[in-house]
Amino acid sequence: xxxxxxxxxxxxxxxxxxxxxxxxxxxxxxxxxxxxxxxxxxxxxxxxxxxxxxxxxxxxxxxxxxxxxxxxxxxxxxxxxxxxxxxxxxxxxxxxxxxxxxxxxxxxxxxxxxxxxxxxxxxxxxxxxxxxxxxxxxxxxxxxxxxxxxxxxxxxxxxxxxxxxxxxxxxxxxxxxxxxxxxxxxxxxxxxxxxxxxxxxxxxxxxxxxxxxxxxxxxxxxxxxxxxxxxxxxxxxxxxxxxxxxxxxxxxxxxxxxxxxxxxxxxxxxxxxxxxxxxxxxxxxxxxxxxxxxxxxxxxxxxxxxxxxxxxxxxxxxxxxxxxxxxxxxxxxxxxxxxxxxxxxxxxxxxxxxxxxxxxxxxxxxxxxxxxxxxxxxxxxxxxxxxxxxxxxxxxxxxxxxxxxxxxxxxxxxxxxxxxxxxxxxxx
Ligand code: GLU
Numbered sequence: 247x248x249x250x251x252x253x254x255x256x257x258x259x260x261x262x263x264x265x266x267x268x269x270x271x272x273x274x275x276x277x278x279x280x281x282x283x284x285x286x287x288x289x290x291x292x293x294x295x296x297x298x299x300x301x302x303x304x305x306x307x308x309x310x311x312x313x314x315x316x317x318x319x320x321x322x323x324x325x326x327x328x329x330x331x332x333x334x335x336x337x338x339x340x341x342x343x344x345x346x347x348x349x350x351x352x353x354x355x356x357x358x359x360x361x362x363x364x365x366x367x368x369x370x371x372x373x374x375x376x377x378x379x380x381x382x383x384x385x386x387x388x389x390x391x392x393x394x395x396x397x398x399x400x401x402x403x404x405x406x407x408x409x410x411x412x413x414x415x416x417x418x419x420x421x422x423x424x425x426x427x428x429x430x431x432x433x434x435x436x437x438x439x440x441x442x443x444x445x446x447x448x449x450x451x452x453x454x455x456x457x458x459x460x461x462x463x464x465x466x467x468x469x470x471x472x473x474x475x476x477x478x479x480x481x482x483x484x485x486x487x488x489x490x491x492x493x494x495x496x497x498x499x500x501x502x503x504x505x506x507x508x509x510x511x512x513x514x515x516x517x518x519x520x521x522x523x524x525x526x527x528x529x530x531x532x533x534x535x536x537x538x539x540x541x542x543x544x545x546x547x548x549x550x551x552x553x554x555x556x557x558x559x560x561x562x563x564x565x566x567x568x569x570x571x572x573x574x575x576x577x578x579x580x581x582x583x584x585x586x587x588x589x590x591x592x593x594x595x596x597x598x599x600x601x602x603x604x605x606x607x608x609x610x611x612x613x614x615x616x617x618x619x620x621x622x623x624x625x626x627x628x629x630x631x632x633x634x635x636x637x638x639x640x641x642x643x644x645x646x647x648x649x650x651x652x653x654x655x656x657x658x659x660x661x662x663x664x665x666x667x668x669x670x671x672x673x674x
Pocket of ligand 1: 317318320341389390392422576601602605606608
């Protein structure tokens with residue numbers, strides 16, 4: 247029997263409750279942090295290409311802003327719900343805290359299927375979204391960014407709408423803008439590269455050389471592609487990637503035992519990370535239906551897609567050789583699967599630590615935008631590496647010292663920082 251997908255917010259709360267208990271937080275702090283501070287639900291009337299109007303549902307959740315303005319992406323996804331956005335906003339709070347950024351956590355979403363929308367329709371959704379939420383976001387309150395199925399172009403439409411409404415230029419209102427339009431060098435690469443900065447540190451700690459490792463990756467979107475690129479640069483070999491097949495409405499795994507060629511695969515991939523099956527087979531890839539990425543004989547797994555990837559069912563398929571799981575996605579592992587990983591002593595780099603590179607670079611973009619200044623790519627990526635490495639080291643030090651599971655160590659640091667900020671402000 248296949249397990250029901252976990253409700254992401256239930257999962258985020260249960261992860262929080264466990265650590266809140268061990269930290270001995272008082273009831274008011276727990277009540278404050280297990281709920282969003284504010285959330286907005288709104289209707290987006292959008293003109294479609296055929297002249298008709300269609301109303302989409304939008305959300306923006308500001309989970310906590312005690313440490314600074316709320317920060318987090320906006321996802322376009324047909325299965326978006328208020329609860330997924332709440333969970334993702336909460337995870338952003340912990341992510342910014344563990345990375346020591348002076349930011350809080352927020353997230354947005356629109357229920358829509360971009361595969362079936364023209365660019366004009368997507369632009370109209372972006373602008374409608376900002377028209378509804380402009381009063382409640384901005385450089386000093388809540389700063390959106392790209393996420394699943396949104397990119398720099400969407401962010402540019404959004405910042406433009408925000409600026410039209412507010413009569414000025416406010417590049418710090420949104421991050422992930424295109425380079426040359428207030429965006430930061432390195433932002434596109436940042437999340438995937440950050441996963442590998444953390445992975446590199448984990449390998450050092452386990453005394454494993456990257457060139458002796460083989461990995462399998464779930465997803466082939468922005469996070470996965472740049473994670474693979476940097477992992478290969480440090481010497482690793484990726485033997486399998488999976489992606490969602492929009493036509494078949496199911497995932498496929500593409501395998502090449504000698505190692506995939508990232509440039510070659512990118513050349514046959516659409517803008518949503520969908521790999522063309524026929525062309526891949528033509529290039530010598532085995533095409534395996536389903537989630538075969540998880541059962542490969544590898545040292546490292548990188549889930550870089552969505553929630554509910556490693557579940558009570560799929561965790562049993564993880565091979566004996568797997569030593570490290572680097573969670574590029576948000577919330578890929580359900581709590582029941584997490585117990586199994588912990589028992590098996592797999593070194594997990596938890597999501598809100600592993601994928602903190604995106605928001606860390608967004609923070610660097612905010613700094614540049616607010617100063618109307620820009621840094622060269624090496625400078626940005628250098629700062630990103632230092633910040634990611636330091637976040638990783640503080641978590642792994644605590645895990646070692648207190649004999650904690652990596653996820654619990656990351657939660658302990660993040661929740662303690664946010665709880666302290668709430669206390670210092672006199673909120674609780
Ligand atoms: N959407 C990314 C995340 O989940 C980045 C958020 C941001 O840059 O604000 O971390």
